[in-house]
Amino acid sequence: MDASATTTLTAADLAGALERYRTDMPLVQCLTNTVVQNFTANVLLASGASPAMVDNPREAGEFARIAGGVLVNLGTPQESTVAAMRHAVEAAGAAGTPWVLDPVAVGGLSWRTEIAAELPGIAAPTVVRGNASEVAAVAGGSGGGRGTESVDTPDDVAEAAQELARRFSGAVAVSGEVDLITDGDRTVRLAHGTPLLQKVTGAGCALGALVAGFAAVSDDPLVAASTATALFTLAAEDAAAASSGSGSFAVGLVDALGALSPEALADRVRIS
Amino acid sequence: MDASATTTLTAADLAGALERYRTDMPLVQCLTNTVVQNFTANVLLASGASPAMVDNPREAGEFARIAGGVLVNLGTPQESTVAAMRHAVEAAGAAGTPWVLDPVAVGGLSWRTEIAAELPGIAAPTVVRGNASEVAAVAGGSGGGRGTESVDTPDDVAEAAQELARRFSGAVAVSGEVDLITDGDRTVRLAHGTPLLQKVTGAGCALGALVAGFAAVSDDPLVAASTATALFTLAAEDAAAASSGSGSFAVGLVDALGALSPEALADRVRIS
Amino acid sequence: MDASATTTLTAADLAGALERYRTDMPLVQCLTNTVVQNFTANVLLASGASPAMVDNPREAGEFARIAGGVLVNLGTPQESTVAAMRHAVEAAGAAGTPWVLDPVAVGGLSWRTEIAAELPGIAAPTVVRGNASEVAAVAGGSGGGRGTESVDTPDDVAEAAQELARRFSGAVAVSGEVDLITDGDRTVRLAHGTPLLQKVTGAGCALGALVAGFAAVSDDPLVAASTATALFTLAAEDAAAASSGSGSFAVGLVDALGALSPEALADRVRIS
Numbered sequence: 001m002d003a004s005a006t007t008t009l010t011a012a013d014l015a016g017a018l019e020r021y022r023t024d025m026p027l028v029q030c031l032t033n034t035v036v037q038n039f040t041a042n043v044l045l046a047s048g049a050s051p052a053m054v055d056n057p058r059e060a061g062e063f064a065r066i067a068g069g070v071l072v073n074l075g076t077p078q079e080s081t082v083a084a085m086r087h088a089v090e091a092a093g094a095a096g097t098p099w100v101l102d103p104v105a106v107g108g109l110s111w112r113t114e115i116a117a118e119l120p121g122i123a124a125p126t127v128v129r130g131n132a133s134e135v136a137a138v139a140g141g142s143g144g145g146r147g148t149e150s151v152d153t154p155d156d157v158a159e160a161a162q163e164l165a166r167r168f169s170g171a172v173a174v175s176g177e178v179d180l181i182t183d184g185d186r187t188v189r190l191a192h193g194t195p196l197l198q199k200v201t202g203a204g205c206a207l208g209a210l211v212a213g214f215a216a217v218s219d220d221p222l223v224a225a226s227t228a229t230a231l232f233t234l235a236a237e238d239a240a241a242a243s244s245g246s247g248s249f250a251v252g253l254v255d256a257l258g259a260l261s262p263e264a265l266a267d268r269v270r271i272s
Numbered sequence: 273m274d275a276s277a278t279t280t281l282t283a284a285d286l287a288g289a290l291e292r293y294r295t296d297m298p299l300v301q302c303l304t305n306t307v308v309q310n311f312t313a314n315v316l317l318a319s320g321a322s323p324a325m326v327d328n329p330r331e332a333g334e335f336a337r338i339a340g341g342v343l344v345n346l347g348t349p350q351e352s353t354v355a356a357m358r359h360a361v362e363a364a365g366a367a368g369t370p371w372v373l374d375p376v377a378v379g380g381l382s383w384r385t386e387i388a389a390e391l392p393g394i395a396a397p398t399v400v401r402g403n404a405s406e407v408a409a410v411a412g413g414s415g416g417g418r419g420t421e422s423v424d425t426p427d428d429v430a431e432a433a434q435e436l437a438r439r440f441s442g443a444v445a446v447s448g449e450v451d452l453i454t455d456g457d458r459t460v461r462l463a464h465g466t467p468l469l470q471k472v473t474g475a476g477c478a479l480g481a482l483v484a485g486f487a488a489v490s491d492d493p494l495v496a497a498s499t500a501t502a503l504f505t506l507a508a509e510d511a512a513a514a515s516s517g518s519g520s521f522a523v524g525l526v527d528a529l530g531a532l533s534p535e536a537l538a539d540r541v542r543i544s
Numbered sequence: 545m546d547a548s549a550t551t552t553l554t555a556a557d558l559a560g561a562l563e564r565y566r567t568d569m570p571l572v573q574c575l576t577n578t579v580v581q582n583f584t585a586n587v588l589l590a591s592g593a594s595p596a597m598v599d600n601p602r603e604a605g606e607f608a609r610i611a612g613g614v615l616v617n618l619g620t621p622q623e624s625t626v627a628a629m630r631h632a633v634e635a636a637g638a639a640g641t642p643w644v645l646d647p648v649a650v651g652g653l654s655w656r657t658e659i660a661a662e663l664p665g666i667a668a669p670t671v672v673r674g675n676a677s678e679v680a681a682v683a684g685g686s687g688g689g690r691g692t693e694s695v696d697t698p699d700d701v702a703e704a705a706q707e708l709a710r711r712f713s714g715a716v717a718v719s720g721e722v723d724l725i726t727d728g729d730r731t732v733r734l735a736h737g738t739p740l741l742q743k744v745t746g747a748g749c750a751l752g753a754l755v756a757g758f759a760a761v762s763d764d765p766l767v768a769a770s771t772a773t774a775l776f777t778l779a780a781e782d783a784a785a786a787s788s789g790s791g792s793f794a795v796g797l798v799d800a801l802g803a804l805s806p807e808a809l810a811d812r813v814r815i816s
Contacts, residue, residue, distance in 0.1 A: 035597050036580040037307040041473035046518045051473065053307050056350050058383040078600050078624050080350050111602040199802070201585035201595065245799025246590045255517025258471070309579040313745035318790045323745065325579050328622050330655040353620050496598025530743070 009144040009188055009226055015266035017218045017227040022262070026068035026216035030209050031055040031085050033075025033104065036202025039250070040071075043206040046257040049213040054088075056080060061087035065095045068216030069126075071101040071209045072119060074112040078204065082115055086122060093123025098215035098224070101125040102208035107137025111195035124168040126215050127225045129208045132157045135174050139164040154180035154189075162187065171221035173211060175204050179229050183222040189272045190226065199246035200253070206234045230269045235260050281460055281498055287538035289490045289499040294320040294534070298340035298488035302481050303327040303357050305347025308474025312343075315478040318529040319503065321485040326360075328352060333359035337367045340488030341398075343481045344391060346384040347376040354387055358394060365395025370487035370496070373397040374480035377443045379409025385410065396440040398487050399497045401480045407446050411436040426452035426461075434459065441517070443493035445483060447476050451501050455494040461544045462498065464505035471518035472525070479504045502541045507532050553732055553770055559810035561762045561771040566592040566806070570612035570760035573714025574753050575599040575629050577619025577648065580746025583794070584615075587750040589634075590801040591775065593757040598632075600624060605631035614761030615642040615753045616663060618656040626659055630666060637667025642759035643767070645669040646752035668712040670759050671769050673752045676701045679718050683708040698724035698733075708730065715765035717755060719748050723773050727766040733768065733816045736777035743790035744797070751776045774813045779804050 001154040027050045032040055037053050044051040057080055064070050069091045072085045084207040106116040116138055119125070128138055132152035140162035154161075154174035161172040166184030174180045181188045197203040209227035218224045238260070239252035276395040299322045304312055309325050316323040316491030329352055336342050342364045344357050364371040378388040388410055391397070404424035411432035426433070426446035433444040446452045453460045469475040482500035485524055490496045510532070511524035572592045576584055581597050588595040597606040601624055608614050614636045616629050636643040650660040660682055663669070671718035672682055683704035685745035698705070698718035705716040710728030718724045725732045741747040754772035762768045782804070 033597070034306050034578050038310055038473060038582055041307055042471075042518065042522070045471045045473060052377070053305070053348055054377075054381065055348060056383070059349075059381045062382060076597055076599060077603075105596070105598075109598065109603045110606060111600065150628055199586075199589045201582060201589060243799075244796075245802045246586065247795040247798025250586070250798075251519040251523055251795055252516075254519025254522075255515075258517045306578050310582055310745060313579055314743075314790065314794070317743045317745060324649070325577070325620055326649075326653065327620060328655065330652045331621075334654060352624075523791040523795055524788075526791025526794075527787075530789045 001181060002258065004047055008059070008186055009222065011266040011271065013223050014227040014230050014269060016060055017223050018231060018262040018265055019179065020217040021214060024217050025050050026213045027052060027066070028069050028071065028213045028216065029054055029063050029067035029088065030071045031060060031081060031088055032071055032073035032205060032209065036205040039202045040106040040206045040209045043257060044209055044213060046254045047210060047213065048270045055084045057083040057087055060084035061091035064088040064091035064097055067097055069212035070097055070099040071102065071212040072099060073104055073205050073208055074106060075104040077112055077115060077207060085119060089119050089122045098126035098212065099123065100127045100129060100208055100212040100215065102205060103128065103138050104205065105207050106134050113137060118233050120168060124170060126170045126221050126252055127173060127211050128164060128168070128170070129173040129175065129211050129225065131175050131204065132139060135164065136160050146210050154178060158160045158182070158187065166231060171225045173225040173229060174206065179233065181222060181229060186222055188226050190229050190233060191270065192230065192237055194236050194240035196240050196243065196246055196249045197236050200250045230265060231260060234265060234268055279425060280458055281543055283538040283541050283543065285495050286499040286502050286541060287534040289486055289495050290503060290534040290537055292489040293486060297491050298485045299338070300341050300481055300485045300488065301326055301335050301339035301360065302343045302345070303332060303360055304343055304345035304477060304481065307347060308477040310456060310483045311474045311520065312478045314526050315529060316481055316485060318483065318526045319482060323481070327356045329355040329359055332356035332432050333363035336360040336363035336369055339369055341484035342369055343374065343484040345374040345376055345477050345480055346378060346387055347477060349384055349387060351463065357391060361391050361394045370398035370484065371395065372399045372401060372480055372484040372487065374477060375400065375402050375406045375410050375502060376477065378406050385409060387423060392440060396442060398442045398493050399445060399483050400436060400440070400442070400539050401445040401447065401497065402484050403476065407433050407436065421460040426450060430454070430459065443497045444499060445497040447479065451505065453494060453497045453501060456495055460494065460498050462501050462505060463542065464502065464509055466508050466512035468512050468515065468518055468521045469508050472522045500536060503529065503532060506537060506540055552730055553766065553815055554815050555810040555815065557767050558771040558774050558813060559806040561758055561767050562806040562809055564761040565758060566687035569594050570757045571596060571610070572613050572615065572753055572757045572760065573598055573607050573611035573632065574615045574617070574750060575604060575625060576615055576631055576749060576753065579619060580749040581807060583746045584750045584753045584762065586798050587801060588753055588757060590798045591754060591757065595753070597600050599628045600745045601627040601631055604628035605635035608632040608635035608641055609639045611641055613756035614641055615646065615756040616643060617646040617648055617749050617752055618650060619648040619749060621659060628801060629769050633663050633666045642670035642756065643667065644671045644673060644752055644756040646676045646749060646757065647672065647674045647682050648749065650678050657681060664712060668714060668744065670714045670765050671717060671755050672708060672712070672714070673717040673719065673755050673769065675719050675748065679705050679708065679716060698722060702726070717767045717769040717773060719751065723777065724738055724768045725766060725773060730766055732766065732770050734773050734777060736774065736781055738780050738784035740784050740787065740790055740793045774809055775801065775804060778812055779807060
């Protein structure tokens with residue numbers, strides 16, 4: 001597998017997924033960190049999905065059976081929410097619900113690195129979304145880094161991402177200046193976005209939730225991860241153009257997510 | 273009791289409650305879900321109240337004795353916060369502190385449905401605020417629904433709401449396109465607001481907190497719930513007129529809550 | 545020690561600290577309340593730091609060893625996060641990592657008052673930041689108050705703050721209309737800011753996080769606390785001038801934190 005492998009994805013594939021998303025309004029269960037729950041829920045609502053943050057051990061599995069997609073984000077694990085993640089992943093696997101793993105700071109911190117290794121053993125994630133360090137760590141590479149920042153670029157870990165995608169029979173989305181999304185067979189690069197995304201907490205986490213939403217309306221994990229990434233980064237470009245800093249950018253990003261149509265996405269996205 | 277029963281509430285009753293609220297700055301204890309804590313606190317502050325999110329088992333009862341009103345919202349229950357809710361409700365009952373139950377997704381998920389049945393047995397809630405499905409579930413009806421969305425309208429559950437209000441000797445506020453508020457004897461309908469409220473996470477949850485604040489300054493639960501609803505939905509109309517999407521709407525809603533005077537509320541509110 | 549003791553701090557000291565902060569982008573670990581995690585992280589990012597909310601018992605100590613500064617905020621303690629705080633403070637003490645104590649509502653609530661007494665016994669905080677009531681309570685005075693509000697002014701507790709700073713060989717920052725910062729030897733007063741800061745939840749909490757960030761780039765706790773306070777309150781003045789209420793003010797504050805240069809800070813700050 002060559003990291004420069006061309007893709008067969010088209011802008012029309014992404015626009016079609018966004019159309020289904022807006023029609024179906026997928027129910028997205030988020031077991032995510034407490035820092036970004038609010039922003040994530042508002043991003044999902046603006047984009048057209050329906051969020052539900054059911055993250056306690058007694059109800060997480062119950063809900064994963066009726067959710068359209070499940071996000072598991074390891075940003076602020078606690079005993080109770082990790083127990084809930086186990087139940088949600090198990091129920092998602094049993095029900096055929098797609099689930100997304102966002103391995104925040106995995107590789108850099110010990111407990112969450114164990115959890116990220118354990119959960120895919122319960123049921124393989126449909127998509128893994130993270131920065132280059134996190135993806136490398138999940139794939140078994142060096143990883144590390146300080147907090148949620150990455151020291152590598154997505155292309156540095158392209159082969160590890162492709163191998164990981166094949167291992168899980170899913171897709172892997174590596175966020176960076178140029179986003180790389182692969183299912184092990186096809187590899188997509190998207191160069192949209194703005195440096196302001198690095199200045200808003202939970203931008204990557206919210207993208208992970210969008211991926212879970214698109215996985216609910218598309219059987220192709222590569223399409224799901226690519227559409228979420230394109231929608232999020234194109235909306236970010238719109239918001240950046242109208243912002244006065246990272247505060248107004250975050251607000252404008254939510255506005256822009258609701259305003260971006262499938263037609264505009266198809267027209268503007270550049271897939272390479 | 274007829275669901276179309278007329279009300280004796282006047283705009284002056286609501287304006288009077290808002291005047292007292294602005295003067296007294298009631299202290300509102302919120303045991304609420306982690307998704308909406310920040311937005312709820314900012315809504316309370318903007319409206320003129322003083323929020324305190326004391327939700328641990330060791331301090332929740334202690335604080336409920338000095339709070340003006342207590343909100344219990346079941347959006348993201350965990351063992352520790354549910355234990356805190358029990359202490360807070362018990363202390364509120366003992367101290368005569370009004371408390372509001374917001375039964376998020378009750379009827380649709382098992383554990384919180386049990387909690388919503390248990391807490392009123394400790395002390396009757398002053399107000400129950402939810403959507404039609406949630407109110408029906410608390411009342412013992414079918415309920416259900418997916419996540420925090422409601423499949424019914426408030427008027428579909430008017431009789432159940434009235435019966436529930438009588439059972440608790442309090443009020444029940446059912447949120448929807450036309451909000452319905454009842455104390456079992458009098459029933460008020462308010463048709464203010466905007467569809468954008470459905471696109472901001474925690475709009476209903478923040479309204480529940482406002483109800484707890486108004487219950488601190490009004491002995492009449494119907495007045496408390498109606499004033500909170502009128503203030504929130506009229507401010508939402510102002511914010512919607514100036515917004516570019518759900519992100520800027522949420523920000524503008526907080527601004528508008530602080531700007532709306534008792535006089536403007538009295539002038540604009542339409543009670544039916 | 546006289547509460548009116550003059551300071552030897554200059555505007556250039558503060559500008560120098562901000563320059564180092566912008567260059568070093570300190571990694572700030574926040575064990576803070578769930579209400580303000582998102583706002584705090586965005587404030588840190590906008591100001592130029594790198595936030596990491598690692599607050600579970602299994603990883604908090606591990607992370608405190610690599611963090612540049614640690615914030616411990618007692619706003620919403622739970623058993624698990626308090627256990628994490630103990631580990632983080634112990635690791636910070638062992639590694640020489642500066643840590644900041646924000647004793648939210650200490651003096652008014654029992655459990656957190658015990659925690660605020662216990663943690664400095666593990667390792668002395670570099671800075672204590674709170675309102676007058678909270679600082680008085682940590683110092684052993686009367687304290688109390690309702691929730692996060694203070695009934696006293698910073699100058700009312702100047703001597704207690706000075707004694708506390710000497711006890712910990714650190715600094716104490718008392719927030720109020722006129723902020724007072726002391727290391728027991730030198731005492732600084734800053735009169736910037738806006739009443740709108742009282743209308744945004746977590747304004748003080750976010751300031752505590754900034755103090756931890758500046759403590760990572762300055763060996764002088766008085767400089768760290770003063771620079772954080774000056775940056776935050778000057779940015780607040782900019783945001784207030786352009787806001788329409790507390791919602792847009794909070795957004796503008798984040799924008800303004802990113803826009804304020806060391807030169808502008810030096811030019812505008814008035815130290816007395």
